[in-house]
Amino acid sequence: MTQYMNTTPPIEFSGSAATASAHFPTQGRGLITAEVLAQLTSACTSTTDAATLAESGRDWWPLSLSWALRNETAALPSVVCRPRNTSEVSAVMRICNEVKIPVTPAGGRSGVTGASIPLYGGVLLDLTSLQGINAVDAISGIVEVLPGTFGPDLESELNAQHQLTVGHYPQSFDISTVGGWIACRGAGQFSTRYGKIEDMVVGLEVVLADGTVVLTGGAPAAAAGPDLTEVFLGSEGTLGVITRAWLRAHPLPEFRTTAAYRFPTFAQGIEACRQLIRAGATPAVLRLYDGSESKRSHEGDGTQATLLVLDEGNEQLVAATMHIVQQYSNQNHAIAADTALVEKWLSHRNDTSALQSLTKKGFVVDTIEVAAPWSQLMHVNDAVVQSLLQVPHARSATCHLSHSYLDGACVYFTFAATPPAEEFEKTYVALWDAAQRAALQAGANLSHHHGVGLNRNRFMSEALGTGMKVLQSLKTTLDPNNILNPGKLGLNTGSNDAALWPMR
Structure with a gap:
């Protein structure tokens, strides 16, 4: 039988997971009666083991990591259901819909915005048994x-x-x-x-x-x-x-090659990326780091921007793509850098150990990624970085370009702060308020790929405008009892979600 992977916890609890308390108390409708629990257990494998409930109540949202240091999980479901096929998922949904029990679907719970937190308790629907x-x-x-x-x-x-x-x-x-x-x-x-x-x-x-x-x-x-x-x-x-x-x-790609360049400024690097993308070159990896990120991670001097490029596929197409990359990099005053920088990035790109380490030291650390048209990217960059650095206790705010398109790109910001312990969450909220609203006002969208979850809930109406009514209508039609992941995407739940988080 094939052995598949399991969910990875983001950080250890400071005490026993079995005794972890919920940061968000379970709301009344999330409590499950013995009769309903028996129905769910009959429908699929289910558990009420205390440690499992605690682990299933959080994801990789940075606040969840900080709460774990107080032996808190974000929220506690009443039961974790683990269906093995579509029929079992359907059975669980029918049971919960009939009695209006909240259901939060979850997979690896690797999200960083609180999307898989069972905010109202109820059922945590663990889908990791549907593998292969x-x-x-x-x-x-x-x-x-x-x-x-x-x-x-x-x-x-x-x-x-x-x-x-x-x-x-x-x-x-x-x-x-x-x-x-x-x-x-x-x-x-x-x-x-x-x-x-x-x-x-x-x-x-x-x-x-x-x-x-x-x-x-x-x-x-x-x-x-x-x-x-x-x-x-x-x-x-x-x-x-x-x-x-x-x-x-x-x-599978038959050929792979890499390149690296240094640009005098971040703006010149962005212009090179814009030109080469609009010329039709689409290398698999096109990542441009500002001076600060170049110095921190890519052996830069703190002033130059660093571009890492990787492409793979048919050798002739790759060669043509890399030729165009070189052409527009040169036109924007780049100099070639050591391709070992790309290999180093490849070997370390998924390492998140610094997040756990800095969280334990009391740092507020997070990232925000948004997309904007090419014409607005530098404006977005400047606005977000400046807004972050104006927040009390902020230490750094840096940026890189991570994903490119014909009409624009994603800019990805990393920020850190060192507030007093009693102001940790207040500072976190202030940093997000500053960065997200600066991005929206400068012409960026709400999110490029991290999603909304709980963290960006409060910005949804600002980002979608009257389109929020369309999304709400879809929700009301498809889920009239509001059982599916309530309290997320800025959708109305019929209760005062705004009072849950952020605390004001």
């Missing part, structure tokens, strides 16, 4: 995969048995699942070649709040009304539970 590849259409390059499949399991089987790759390599690759990628509209580090996850999805199987099973998509392209797949992409478990996915796969 069901089928591969090698001629078309389509993979049917279950949502609880972790990144390494997916790629190792595709590579070894089918000589294929999906090409989705987020920083959380080792600890995240296919369902999580789709539910949060994730992006991999090779996205300039392979696209974001929404570019890879052919179709979905989704279980609705009442247990109805829906199939979406399934064709290379279509004109049969709005694309229903897009309804569930990025919905973070608020509109349905993803139980199967069909993904596009590519032949």
